Amino acid sequence: MTLTVAATVGALFALGTFLLLREDLVKVVWGLAIISQAANVYLIGMGGIVEGTAETVPVLATTHEPFPETVDPVVQALVLTAIVISFGMTAFALTLSYRAYQENESINVTEWEQ
Amino acid sequence: MTSWLAIAPVLVAVVTGTVALLVRSRPRLQRAVNVAGTLSYAAVVGYLAWRVVFAADGGGVMYQLGGWEAPFGIILVADALSAFMLVLTAIVAVYAVVFSGQFIDEQNQRVYYYPLFQFLLLGATGAILTGDLFNLFVWFEVMLMASYVFVAFYGNAQHTAAAVRYVVLNIVGSALMLLGVGGLYAATGTLNMADMAVQLSAPGAVTEPVVGLSALIFVTFSLKAGLAPFQFWVPSAYRATPLPVVAVFAGATKKVGIYAIIRLYFTIFGNADVSATVPAVAGDTALAFLAPVLLVMGLASVLVGGFGAVSRDSLEELLAYSSIGQIGFIAVAVAVAAATTAAELRHLGIFAGLVFALHHAVSKGLLFLSTAVIRDMAGTTKLSELGGLGDRSPLFASVFLVGGLSLVGIPPLAGFFGKLFVFDAATRQFAAATGDSTATAVAVLTLGILFVGAVLTILYATRAWIGTFWGSQTERIQTGVIHDGQVAVLATLAIVVLAIGVGFEPVYQFADAASEAALDTDGYIEIVGPGGESR
Numbered sequence: 001m002t003l004t005v006a007a008t009v010g011a012l013f014a015l016g017t018f019l020l021l022r023e024d025l026v027k028v029v030w031g032l033a034i035i036s037q038a039a040n041v042y043l044i045g046m047g048g049i050v051e052g053t054a055e056t057v058p059v060l061a062t063t064h065e066p067f068p069e070t071v072d073p074v075v076q077a078l079v080l081t082a083i084v085i086s087f088g089m090t091a092f093a094l095t096l097s098y099r100a101y102q103e104n105e106s107i108n109v110t111e112w113e114q
Numbered sequence: 115m116t117s118w119l120a121i122a123p124v125l126v127a128v129v130t131g132t133v134a135l136l137v138r139s140r141p142r143l144q145r146a147v148n149v150a151g152t153l154s155y156a157a158v159v160g161y162l163a164w165r166v167v168f169a170a171d172g173g174g175v176m177y178q179l180g181g182w183e184a185p186f187g188i189i190l191v192a193d194a195l196s197a198f199m200l201v202l203t204a205i206v207a208v209y210a211v212v213f214s215g216q217f218i219d220e221q222n223q224r225v226y227y228y229p230l231f232q233f234l235l236l237g238a239t240g241a242i243l244t245g246d247l248f249n250l251f252v253w254f255e256v257m258l259m260a261s262y263v264f265v266a267f268y269g270n271a272q273h274t275a276a277a278v279r280y281v282v283l284n285i286v287g288s289a290l291m292l293l294g295v296g297g298l299y300a301a302t303g304t305l306n307m308a309d310m311a312v313q314l315s316a317p318g319a320v321t322e323p324v325v326g327l328s329a330l331i332f333v334t335f336s337l338k339a340g341l342a343p344f345q346f347w348v349p350s351a352y353r354a355t356p357l358p359v360v361a362v363f364a365g366a367t368k369k370v371g372i373y374a375i376i377r378l379y380f381t382i383f384g385n386a387d388v389s390a391t392v393p394a395v396a397g398d399t400a401l402a403f404l405a406p407v408l409l410v411m412g413l414a415s416v417l418v419g420g421f422g423a424v425s426r427d428s429l430e431e432l433l434a435y436s437s438i439g440q441i442g443f444i445a446v447a448v449a450v451a452a453a454t455t456a457a458e459l460r461h462l463g464i465f466a467g468l469v470f471a472l473h474h475a476v477s478k479g480l481l482f483l484s485t486a487v488i489r490d491m492a493g494t495t496k497l498s499e500l501g502g503l504g505d506r507s508p509l510f511a512s513v514f515l516v517g518g519l520s521l522v523g524i525p526p527l528a529g530f531f532g533k534l535f536v537f538d539a540a541t542r543q544f545a546a547a548t549g550d551s552t553a554t555a556v557a558v559l560t561l562g563i564l565f566v567g568a569v570l571t572i573l574y575a576t577r578a579w580i581g582t583f584w585g586s587q588t589e590r591i592q593t594g595v596i597h598d599g600q601v602a603v604l605a606t607l608a609i610v611v612l613a614i615g616v617g618f619e620p621v622y623q624f625a626d627a628a629s630e631a632a633l634d635t636d637g638y639i640e641i642v643g644p645g646g647e648s649r
Contacts, residue, residue: 020282020286025278028282032282032285032286035285035286035289036285036288036289038289039289039292039293039296040292042292042293042296043292043296046296046297046299046300047296047299047300048300074299074305075296075299078248078295078296078299081248081252082292085252085255085288086285088259089255089259089281089285089288092259092262092281093278093281093282093285096262096266096274096277096278096281097278099266099269099274100271100274100275100277100278103269103270103271103273103274103275104271104274104275109275109278112271112275113271113272113275
């Protein structure tokens with residue numbers, strides 16, 4: 001499972017970085033969104049994905065083995081916060097992109113004035 | 115109990131920002147609310163500083179949000195270091211908000227200017243007060259979101275382009291910080307800063323991951339502080355942002371990056387032994403890894419900022435580059451503190467950085483606001499289109515002169531002590547390096563570049579002064595109207611710059627206590643008391 005998460009994080013960062021370096025502003029914003037999500041997946045991975053116990057997941061006290069694999073609740077809370085922030089950021093970045101497109105009359109960032 | 119003091123500045127900023135949103139259909143009331151709110155912010159911060167630093171029974175205070183005990187809940191901690199940074203922020207904020215009322219167009223003031231200003235202040239305040247690493251990330255985001263809107267505020271081609279670059283850069287920076295925070299949580303099992311210090315200094319603690327992971331966070335902090343090689347966003351963002359807000363950017367939010375570096379590396383990681391050695395740097399803590407990196411970045415900033423400022427042709431770009439260089443001076447002082455193991459020199463390095471930060475906040479704030487006066491009057495800040503302003507308004511000329519001389523470091527202005535202590539720290543590092551040829555070479559190089567930086571400061575300050583105030587009056591200067599209200603506000607700020615230098619004794623005590631607190635890991639842990647008796 002950890003290996004899967006690690007591979008996903010790597011792939012997402014690679015894709016995000018690739019998009020970030022495009023000339024098309026919309027692709028850049030896509031790149032930002034993907035990099036933010038990559039950081040979130042990474043956080044999940046850093047919390048450790050292990051078989052749950054009744055101590056870490058209280059609801060498991062009333063069920064039977066085998067327990068499912070769960071993630072540290074603290075990082076879940078962190079990711080929830082980070083998702084909300086990156087959601088707001090993406091919305092703002094898109095709005096700003098539209099305005100910048102209108103003002104600069106191009107969606108290609110290399111054609112903008114300095 | 116005075117624990118509420120740690121949350122009071124945050125509450126004042128939240129309430130003022132919210133009320134400003136609610137009364138936005140009544141511009142005059144909104145402006146009055148903001149000035150009153152920012153003044154009460156300054157009053158609360160002043161009381162906090164007095165309670166924490168100067169009162170006989172003073173000491174750091176801690177507030178648990180929602181009553182959840184550390185290390186599980188989020189806490190706000192106000193010690194002398196936080197108090198020092200808050201006071202610096204409050205001074206700049208008060209002047210910026212009062213000045214905004216006279217500088218920003220009525221129409222523009224109604225476009226959420228004041229609520230955004232308060233939320234910018236809120237983000238900086240929270241970042242300075244928080245005692246939780248992830249919460250620091252959140253406060254940074256609060257601060258950034260407001261600053262994004264300010265960079266795009268005027269909304270033309272140049273401003274939106276600058277804003278897009280600024281947003282992209284900072285979102286990537288935030289993602290990097292998130293990686294660092296997540297990694298540190300995995301390595302130490304806690305997010306509470308004090309608890310992290312406890313875990314890392316415990317015998318047998320695994321400290322090696324901290325070096326690499328904190329480097330990720332360090333990148334984000336230096337991006338905020340605008341240290342080379344992360345300085346490239348500064349000139350275009352400062353050119354786009356409304357000038358009173360630039361004063362806050364340069365004066366306060368950049369310093370939050372410096373504060374975070376000091377807090378994290380010195381207070382939190384300062385006690386963590388790392389079993390690896392760095393060439394030419396004494397000590398075996400995470401600080402030994404910070405020292406060479408921060409030194410190179412600081413020296414590079416001094417040079418990039420200095421040479422950039424000398425070659426720019428508009429006043430605000432000149433000042434933007436100048437503030438890159440000045441942040442470099444702070445970083446060099448902090449790097450000297452990180453490189454040494456001698457307690458006295460380490461204390462002096464932090465102290466020098468803090469005094470310089472205070473000087474830079476007020477002096478650069480004064481100069482940016484003066485630039486706003488010129489922009490308002492002449493409609494431009496290009497040095498080639500200015501000249502002869504000295505004859506038009508001798509009072510304004512003397513205000514600008516105070517800011518410029520303070521930047522150069524002429525006694526008895528605030529800048530003199532800033533430069534004095536930075537050079538003092540660098541000289542002592544040289545004196546301490548006897549016998550070690552590498553360390554001596556590094557110290558000589560440091561002193562040399564600092565000297566070049568100081569000379570460049572004299573050059574560009576003179577250039578700004580001559581280009582703007584001397585010479586024959588251009589047409590724009592002859593026809594422009596100087597707003598007496600703006601100049602009056604700035605005159606009081608010039609007096610503050612002078613007062614910090616003349617009455618340096620309490621400032622000295624305050625900065626001394628702040629650098630003491632920055633290095634006192636045990637004191638910080640004691641204020642927070644993670645886990646109470648159970649640990």
